[in-house]
Amino acid sequence: MRKLILYIGLAVFLSNCKGEQQIAIEASNVFSDKGVEIPVYDFENFEHLLNINDGKTRVINFWATWCKPCVAELPYFELINSRYPNKEVEVILVSLDLPNHVESKLIPFVKKQRIQSKIVLLDDPDANTWIPKVNENWSGSIPATIIYKGNTSNFYERSFTYDELERELKKIL
Amino acid sequence: MKTLKILVVVVLVIAVSAFAIDKVNVNEADKGYAIGDTATDFKLKNIDDKMVSLEDYKDAKGFIVIFTCNHCPYSVAYEDRIIELDKKFKTKGYPVIAINPNNPKAYPTDSFDEMKVRAKEKGFTFPYLFDDGQKIYPQYGATKTPHVYILEKTGTGNLVRYIGAIDNNYKDAAAADEKYVEDAVNALLKGEKIPVETTKAIGCSIKA
Numbered sequence: 614m615r616k617l618i619l620y621i622g623l624a625v626f627l628s629n630c631k632g633e634q635q636i637a638i639e640a641s642n643v644f645s646d647k648g649v650e651i652p653v654y655d656f657e658n659f660e661h662l663l664n665i666n667d668g669k670t671r672v673i674n675f676w677a678t679w680c681k682p683c684v685a686e687l688p689y690f691e692l693i694n695s696r697y698p699n700k701e702v703e704v705i706l707v708s709l710d711l712p713n714h715v716e717s718k719l720i721p722f723v724k725k726q727r728i729q730s731k732i733v734l735l736d737d738p739d740a741n742t743w744i745p746k747v748n749e750n751w752s753g754s755i756p757a758t759i760i761y762k763g764n765t766s767n768f769y770e771r772s773f774t775y776d777e778l779e780r781e782l783k784k785i786l
Numbered sequence: 787m788k789t790l791k792i793l794v795v796v797v798l799v800i801a802v803s804a805f806a807i808d809k810v811n812v813n814e815a816d817k818g819y820a821i822g823d824t825a826t827d828f829k830l831k832n833i834d835d836k837m838v839s840l841e842d843y844k845d846a847k848g849f850i851v852i853f854t855c856n857h858c859p860y861s862v863a864y865e866d867r868i869i870e871l872d873k874k875f876k877t878k879g880y881p882v883i884a885i886n887p888n889n890p891k892a893y894p895t896d897s898f899d900e901m902k903v904r905a906k907e908k909g910f911t912f913p914y915l916f917d918d919g920q921k922i923y924p925q926y927g928a929t930k931t932p933h934v935y936i937l938e939k940t941g942t943g944n945l946v947r948y949i950g951a952i953d954n955n956y957k958d959a960a961a962a963d964e965k966y967v968e969d970a971v972n973a974l975l976k977g978e979k980i981p982v983e984t985t986k987a988i989g990c991s992i993k994a
Contacts, residue, residue, distance in 0.1 A: 677859075679857065679858065679859050679990060680990060680991060681892060681893070681993065682991060682993070709988050710859075711859055711863070711956075711957065712957070714859065738954070738955040738956050738957045738958065738961070738962075739954045739955065740951070740954075740956070740986060740987045740988045741950070741951060741954055741964075741966075741985040741986050741987060742954075744986040744987070744988070745986060751986070752929045752930070752986060753929075753930060753986045753987050753988045753989060754929040754930040754988075754989060754990075754991040754992075755988065755990075755991060756991075
């Protein structure tokens, strides 16, 4: 049975490297089905994931199940996620699937492909406002990727091979 | 003396534009049109098997050119709104011209035959053209579907007046409180300045 659990006010706490400040990220919703959990964020909450300063390198990939080039490069992100220790690198797959496709398309896809990286759904229809906040040069097409650590951040509106992705990761690591 | 002055100015203009063209070639070749640029006309096959060009529209004041397709959920979410735009503005001189830029080899549901099926299902009131060989969309600089270019017909060609999204809510037409395309066409019809000339949107990457 498919179930949708509403965690209104669910807060994920993230601390900076000194542990002095805590930022609360509130998911507006959490889809949960057969062991897959996908939190849903509006941009205001999601944005915190682009600004964590804990010494870890983050690889943030914007994708969707309907985007063929995105799906084609997902295995490379998965490989980065499994090859690099969690303490050093975190991969976050940001799905832009429509919320009404999460249960019918996204969750079955995640289960079938056995995706291990963290998946979040960015659900904020006013894209014209938030796209330039991710990167002012981004046209809004996907796949798009951010690799960042602390204040060093690179943005890519393109597809990757595994070698290309790893090369870019090593520039930041 | 006057001739000489004009000549100097002409040479200067040529020099500057040569430099500009050079710069464009280096940095912006794949970026397509900016606001104010002259948009190319085209001759593309419509779902009724007839060829369509912008020049066929003798009475049009301009065009709402929309790169869209069948397979993309964002395009599908906007289909009804695209029909509404056409109904609203065709009679005022701004018809919708939809173009599918995708290569059916990448997305079989974007084939010419599937376009016919989808247009019939939805009752498209506007031409739905196939960018055979994927030659037109790169000239416009469309990167995704849906991607809108509003053109104003002038004595010197069809000038690009707006580039971007249809409105600010892809999920829910009723919740969209910024109707970029409507506002832009209304401003053009009144001869006023377009309030927002470019917007960004998530869309499905075009696959050539």
